[in-house]
Amino acid sequence: MPKKLFVNILAVILMVFVFESHVHASDSDPPEVINKQISSSPIAYKGNSVPGYLSIMLETNEPTRGYVMAVGNGRQTKINLSTTDFKTTHVVHWSPWDDEKKEPLPPGTYQLKSYLTDSSYNSAQGFPLGQITVVSETNPKSLVTLKQIAPSSISPRYSVNEALTEVQYELSRHADVQIAVQKDGAVLYQTSRVKLEPGQHSFKWNGRDQKGNIVRDGDYEIVFKTIELNFNYPATTQTIEKLGLIKVANGENQIPQWRLKEIVQSASFNSQEITPNNDGVNDTVSGQITVSEPVNVTVFMATLAGSHMNRVLSIQDLKPGSHSFTWNGTDMMGGKAINGQYFIKVMVTESNGATGYITFNGQPVTVKESTSVVAAEPVKQVRVTSNNPTVQVYPMSQGYQATKGEVFPLISDSPENGYYQILVKDQVPGQIPSSDVELVEASPASPPLTEPVGNVTIHTVISGDTLWKIAQKYEVTIVDIVQLNSLDVDQHLFVGQKLKIPTKTVDQPVSTTIHTVQSGDTLWKIAQKYGVTVDAIVKINHLNETNYLWVGQKLTIPSTQQSVPNVPTENRVHTVVSGDTLWKIAQKYQVTMDALVKINNLTESQYLMIGQKLTIPTTQQPTSPQMIVHAVVLGDTLWKIAQKYQITVQQLAEFNQIDVNQPIMVGQTLNIPTV
Known part of the structure; x- marks a missing residue:
C-alpha cells in the first residue's frame, strides 16, 4: 500500500474517533430549563374570587419530555408536561388536583420541581421552579355561565338562512366545548367540538336542524357538552348541562304555499265524476299535474278535511312539464270511497328533506x-271547548286539528265509548272525544233561509255555508257581511246563525266585452290586457280566484267604468292570512305597494306574519300598472328576481312575455310591475 494512502486512511479513522467521542460526551449532558413562567398564585380548585387554574410554561435547551411535581402538606402530585413527544416548549394549564386520591389538593404551600428527560435519556431531576399557594374556595365558579340569549324567540322563514339568535356564554377555565339544540331529549342541531380558552364566547343559530330544515314551533333547550382540560389526564366523558331555552314561534317549518304554487303550477281532473261500482262506466278518473322545475313529489287524493284517501303518484322525481295519474275510487286499504268531493293534494319534498303540501280545491272530483x-x-251539533284537540277523521282515523269554537254536526245523537261521531267539513266523518266538546242547542225546525227586513236580508246559516258562498249568493262582498254583522273572519259560522245581508242596489247597465280564454291566460294577465281589476272579473263572472281557467272558457269583461271601486272615507284593516304578500294585498285593495309599505312603516323585503294587522290606505282611481326595470346580473334567476320584488315567477314571465324554461342573460332587462 502506498505510504500516502495509508496516511490518509489513518487520518480519517482518527477524525471519526474524535467526532464520536465528542458526540458521546455531549449526549451525557442533562437537559436544562432556560426559561419558565408560572401564571398565578394563589390558586383554588375551580376558583371564583381567586383563579381556578394556573398555567406553566417551560423552555428547555433541547427537546424533552416529563412532568412537574407539586410537593407539600404531605402530598405530591404530578403535572404532566408531555408523556410521549419531546418538545423544547411545554405549556400546561392545571387545576390543583390530586390525581392519586381523585380530589382537590388541600390548601397550603407547594413546591414545584421539574423532572425532564431528553431523547438520549439524560435526566434533569428536581429542578426547582418556585412555589405556589393553594387556597380554599367556598363558592366555586361553574365552568360555563350563560350570559344572554338574544332574541330568545325567533320565527324562522323559508328563504332566510342567516343566524336569528345568539347565545352568549363565558368559560371560566379551558374546555372542550360542544353545543346542541334539542327537544324532548332528541338532538336536532349540534356544533363540532372545539377547544376554547377562558373568556367570552357565543353560538349562533338559524332555527334549522342538522339537515337544514326549519324546526317546528316550540321551546328548544340549549345544551352545553363540555370536557375540562385543566387536568393531568383530561376526562373523555362530556359533562352535559341545559342552560337555556329558545322559543320558535310562527316558523315556516314546511315549504310555504307561495313557493309550492310556483313549483306545482296546476292540477286537474279529466272528468268531474267517478262511480266506482265496477260497471265499466266512470269506474276511474284520470288527471294530471304540471310542475315548473325538477322536483320530488307525491300525489294524493284527499278529502275536504285534508286527510289522504289514496296515493295516486308515488314518491318520485319529476321533470318540468305535465304528468298523469289515475284513481280507482278506493282508499289505501282498497275500500271504496264514500260519496262526496275529493281533491288533488301534492306533497313536495326538497333535497334537504323539507316538505310541503298544496291542495287544489278548485276542481274536485265527486264520488x-x-x-x-x-x-x-233533527240536526244536532257540538262545539269544541278545548284548545286544538285532534279529531280522528275518515279514512283510517287520520288526524284533523280542530280549533276552539269550531262546530260540527252530529252523525249519532249520543257519544259512543267516549267519542262523538261527527261530520267534519260537511262531508268527512270523524270522531272527537266528548270531553273536548259541548252540545249546541238545536236550531229551530226548517228555519227560513232568508227574511227581508227593511234594507237588509236575514240569512240563516246552513250546513256547508261559508262567508264566500254567502257573499257570492247575494252578490255582495265578504267585507260587507263582516262589517254589517261585526264578525271576526277567523271565527267559524255555525248552523242556525243569523246574518244580515245588505240589499244590493241595482247597477245601471254597463257595456261589457266577452273574452275567450287562450292557452297561457291567467286572471291577472287578462285584467292587465283590458285595464280592469282581477276582482272585477271574478265578481262579474262569479268565479273563485283559486279556480283554474280552461282554454275556450268565455269570460265577461266589465268596462273600466264598472271596475272602479267606491272610494272609502277611511282606512281599512287587513288581517294577513297564509299566502299573502304585499303585492297580493295591494292588488286586492287596488292600492300601490309603496302606499301600503309607507302607511304601515314596513320595508318591501319584510316578511308578513299570519294574523298581522295591516292598515289599507284610502284607494284612488285605478291607474295603469307602474313598472321598474331590473337589469339581470350574474347569479340572477327568475325565482330570485321574483322573490326580491315579491311577485311570482309566473307573473314575472307573463309581464315580460318570456319562457320560464329559457335561461336569462346577464345585462338583460326585465320589467317589474309595482301595483
Whole structure:
C-alpha cells in the first residue's frame, strides 16, 4: 500500500474517533430549563374570587419530555408536561388536583420541581421552579355561565338562512366545548367540538336542524357538552348541562304555499265524476299535474278535511312539464270511497328533506253511487271547548286539528265509548272525544233561509255555508257581511246563525266585452290586457280566484267604468292570512305597494306574519300598472328576481312575455310591475 494512502486512511479513522467521542460526551449532558413562567398564585380548585387554574410554561435547551411535581402538606402530585413527544416548549394549564386520591389538593404551600428527560435519556431531576399557594374556595365558579340569549324567540322563514339568535356564554377555565339544540331529549342541531380558552364566547343559530330544515314551533333547550382540560389526564366523558331555552314561534317549518304554487303550477281532473261500482262506466278518473322545475313529489287524493284517501303518484322525481295519474275510487286499504268531493293534494319534498303540501280545491272530483254519511235528523251539533284537540277523521282515523269554537254536526245523537261521531267539513266523518266538546242547542225546525227586513236580508246559516258562498249568493262582498254583522273572519259560522245581508242596489247597465280564454291566460294577465281589476272579473263572472281557467272558457269583461271601486272615507284593516304578500294585498285593495309599505312603516323585503294587522290606505282611481326595470346580473334567476320584488315567477314571465324554461342573460332587462 502506498505510504500516502495509508496516511490518509489513518487520518480519517482518527477524525471519526474524535467526532464520536465528542458526540458521546455531549449526549451525557442533562437537559436544562432556560426559561419558565408560572401564571398565578394563589390558586383554588375551580376558583371564583381567586383563579381556578394556573398555567406553566417551560423552555428547555433541547427537546424533552416529563412532568412537574407539586410537593407539600404531605402530598405530591404530578403535572404532566408531555408523556410521549419531546418538545423544547411545554405549556400546561392545571387545576390543583390530586390525581392519586381523585380530589382537590388541600390548601397550603407547594413546591414545584421539574423532572425532564431528553431523547438520549439524560435526566434533569428536581429542578426547582418556585412555589405556589393553594387556597380554599367556598363558592366555586361553574365552568360555563350563560350570559344572554338574544332574541330568545325567533320565527324562522323559508328563504332566510342567516343566524336569528345568539347565545352568549363565558368559560371560566379551558374546555372542550360542544353545543346542541334539542327537544324532548332528541338532538336536532349540534356544533363540532372545539377547544376554547377562558373568556367570552357565543353560538349562533338559524332555527334549522342538522339537515337544514326549519324546526317546528316550540321551546328548544340549549345544551352545553363540555370536557375540562385543566387536568393531568383530561376526562373523555362530556359533562352535559341545559342552560337555556329558545322559543320558535310562527316558523315556516314546511315549504310555504307561495313557493309550492310556483313549483306545482296546476292540477286537474279529466272528468268531474267517478262511480266506482265496477260497471265499466266512470269506474276511474284520470288527471294530471304540471310542475315548473325538477322536483320530488307525491300525489294524493284527499278529502275536504285534508286527510289522504289514496296515493295516486308515488314518491318520485319529476321533470318540468305535465304528468298523469289515475284513481280507482278506493282508499289505501282498497275500500271504496264514500260519496262526496275529493281533491288533488301534492306533497313536495326538497333535497334537504323539507316538505310541503298544496291542495287544489278548485276542481274536485265527486264520488257518486257509493255509501253516504249524513248528519242525524233533527240536526244536532257540538262545539269544541278545548284548545286544538285532534279529531280522528275518515279514512283510517287520520288526524284533523280542530280549533276552539269550531262546530260540527252530529252523525249519532249520543257519544259512543267516549267519542262523538261527527261530520267534519260537511262531508268527512270523524270522531272527537266528548270531553273536548259541548252540545249546541238545536236550531229551530226548517228555519227560513232568508227574511227581508227593511234594507237588509236575514240569512240563516246552513250546513256547508261559508262567508264566500254567502257573499257570492247575494252578490255582495265578504267585507260587507263582516262589517254589517261585526264578525271576526277567523271565527267559524255555525248552523242556525243569523246574518244580515245588505240589499244590493241595482247597477245601471254597463257595456261589457266577452273574452275567450287562450292557452297561457291567467286572471291577472287578462285584467292587465283590458285595464280592469282581477276582482272585477271574478265578481262579474262569479268565479273563485283559486279556480283554474280552461282554454275556450268565455269570460265577461266589465268596462273600466264598472271596475272602479267606491272610494272609502277611511282606512281599512287587513288581517294577513297564509299566502299573502304585499303585492297580493295591494292588488286586492287596488292600492300601490309603496302606499301600503309607507302607511304601515314596513320595508318591501319584510316578511308578513299570519294574523298581522295591516292598515289599507284610502284607494284612488285605478291607474295603469307602474313598472321598474331590473337589469339581470350574474347569479340572477327568475325565482330570485321574483322573490326580491315579491311577485311570482309566473307573473314575472307573463309581464315580460318570456319562457320560464329559457335561461336569462346577464345585462338583460326585465320589467317589474309595482301595483
